Amino acid sequence: MAHVIGTGADALYMNERDHVVTALREIRSGETISYRNAAGLQEVTTQNDIPFGHKIAVAAIEAGDDVRKYGEVIGRAVAPIVAGQHVHVHNIEGIRGRGDLGAKETN
Amino acid sequence: MERTIMGYERPNGEIGIRNHLLIIPTVICSNQVCSRIMQMVPGAVAIPHQHGCSQIGADKDRTFEMLAGTGKNPNVGAVLIISLGCEVVDPIALAADIRQTGKPVEVFDIQSVGGSVKAISYGTEVAKRLMADLEKQEKVPVPLNKLKVAVKCGGSDATSGLASNPALGVAADALIGEGGSIVIGETTEIIGAEHLLAERCVTQEISDKLYYIVDRFEKEVERMGADMRGGNPSPGNIAGGLSTIEEKSLGCISKCGTAPIKGVIEYAESIPDHGLYFMDSPGNDIECVSGMAAGGAHIVCFTTGRGTPTGAAVVPVIKITGNQMMFRRMEDNMDVDVSDMLDGSVSLGQAGERIWQEILDVAEGKWTKAEVLGHTEFSINRIGPSL
Numbered sequence: 192m193a194h195v196i197g198t199g200a201d202a203l204y205m206n207e208r209d210h211v212v213t214a215l216r217e218i219r220s221g222e223t224i225s226y227r228n229a230a231g232l233q234e235v236t237t238q239n240d241i242p243f244g245h246k247i248a249v250a251a252i253e254a255g256d257d258v259r260k261y262g263e264v265i266g267r268a269v270a271p272i273v274a275g276q277h278v279h280v281h282n283i284e285g286i287r288g289r290g291d292l293g294a295k296e297t298n
Numbered sequence: 299m300e301r302t303i304m305g306y307e308r309p310n311g312e313i314g315i316r317n318h319l320l321i322i323p324t325v326i327c328s329n330q331v332c333s334r335i336m337q338m339v340p341g342a343v344a345i346p347h348q349h350g351c352s353q354i355g356a357d358k359d360r361t362f363e364m365l366a367g368t369g370k371n372p373n374v375g376a377v378l379i380i381s382l383g384c385e386v387v388d389p390i391a392l393a394a395d396i397r398q399t400g401k402p403v404e405v406f407d408i409q410s411v412g413g414s415v416k417a418i419s420y421g422t423e424v425a426k427r428l429m430a431d432l433e434k435q436e437k438v439p440v441p442l443n444k445l446k447v448a449v450k451c452g453g454s455d456a457t458s459g460l461a462s463n464p465a466l467g468v469a470a471d472a473l474i475g476e477g478g479s480i481v482i483g484e485t486t487e488i489i490g491a492e493h494l495l496a497e498r499c500v501t502q503e504i505s506d507k508l509y510y511i512v513d514r515f516e517k518e519v520e521r522m523g524a525d526m527r528g529g530n531p532s533p534g535n536i537a538g539g540l541s542t543i544e545e546k547s548l549g550c551i552s553k554c555g556t557a558p559i560k561g562v563i564e565y566a567e568s569i570p571d572h573g574l575y576f577m578d579s580p581g582n583d584i585e586c587v588s589g590m591a592a593g594g595a596h597i598v599c600f601t602t603g604r605g606t607p608t609g610a611a612v613v614p615v616i617k618i619t620g621n622q623m624m625f626r627r628m629e630d631n632m633d634v635d636v637s638d639m640l641d642g643s644v645s646l647g648q649a650g651e652r653i654w655q656e657i658l659d660v661a662e663g664k665w666t667k668a669e670v671l672g673h674t675e676f677s678i679n680r681i682g683p684s685l
Contacts, residue, residue, distance in 0.1 A: 199642075203460055215641070
């Protein structure tokens with residue numbers, strides 16, 4: 192997973208297929224922040240406070256759709272997500288290791 | 299010409315980078331005696347644990363293999379085994395197994411010697427004699443291609459997948475390039491990323507085994523009827539920005555570099571020479587690191603974003619982070635900071651070179667922070683009930 196990190200961005204975009212970027216600093220709601228993709232420096236305005244290391248949507252995601260980071264599926268949305276929103280356990284869930292779903296099905 | 303480092307030559311041809319006297323309790327009942335002897339003999343290390351009795355079948359065998367493997371680890375120069383005298387783990391068989399390496403192994407039991415006080419007294423005499431012999435051994439040039447390094451992550455946050463793990467991967471590739479071995483484990487933490495490792499397995503059989511062990515682990519989670527989120531990723535992982543096990547796994551796997559995977563080995567199984575191997579192990583830090591040490595790893599490279607003090611009984615643990623705030627907070631536990639990757643001031647290759655240099659320094663005797671602080675964690679993964 193080789194990657195080059197450009198200087199001067201607020202968030203990190205790992206792969207051209209990704210829906211999210213990762214905050215490289217504490218970001219406040221309403222800030223317009225930058226990240227770099229193949230086309231150059233991009234901007235998105237945040238809808239929530241974003242802690243360091245947390246994810247920000249850079250594309251809209253429908254509820255139930257896969258969410259990608261590193262170019263791979265990291266889970267699925269449990270609510271509609273718009274660009275600029277904090278993406279975390281409140282709006283995406285894991286697909287794997289879900290013993291709780293099996294337990295519900297057998298009830 | 300073959301590249302060498304200064305290390306210890308073992309009778310069986312392996313190399314050691316430390317020269318420990320290891321004190322092994324075969325059972326929890328011997329822990330206190332072992333710990334007292336360790337206090338009496340500077341430089342000795344004991345591995346107190348919770349097991350060794352009321353165990354059967356594969357679970358009993360796993361405890362035996364862990365104790366034997368730790369004794370056989372090439373960083374161990376001599377072994378003292380202390381039994382209670384009535385437990386499930388057979389101390390004589392354990393001694394015989396470790397003696398196959400050619401290193402000195404002494405064994406006795408507390409019941410025959412006549413209680414704790416006499417066992418501590420007798421054991422201290424034996425340990426001092428073994429230690430005196432170890433201190434006479436000198437380092438010699440040994441081949442770097444016999445070095446085995448384990449890669450592990452724990453207390454991960456988002457920086458682990460973005461910085462420290464990919465940088466460690468560069469160092470892993472450097473060791474493979476020198477002909478050494480890398481082992482990666484944590485079966486739980488490749489869930490969602492196993493397809494990327496499976497396509498790097500050198501045969502279909504190895505790829506199938508990798509899928510099989512992941513499936514087996516996932517079925518165990520299903521049997522518990524729980525969402526693994528909350529257990530893994532842990533509350534700290536989640537606070538650090540990791541939302542799902544898939545996200546954590548995808549960030550984890552880069553730490554083993556890019557080499558083909560030459561085999562999938564069991565927990566605590568001996569790590570083969572030359573190449574990259576996967577060890578079926580839990581993600582739990584201490585159980586995983588202990589299993590890798592029992593497999594013969596010389597060094598563990600451990601990335602962390604949240605920060606952890608962990609060390610290991612017989613192997614140096616190099617702590618690497620991509621989280622600058624944590625590095626500043628917990629500098630007495632951290633060995634390498636690669637957080638400058640995240641502002642672009644150093645490249646991935648430069649960060650990887652920094653870790654590779656640290657591996658070489660530690661291999662030649664530089665103490666890790668965990669060694670300086672006396673961290674000697676040890677833990678055995680259980681797979682059966684206590685009877």
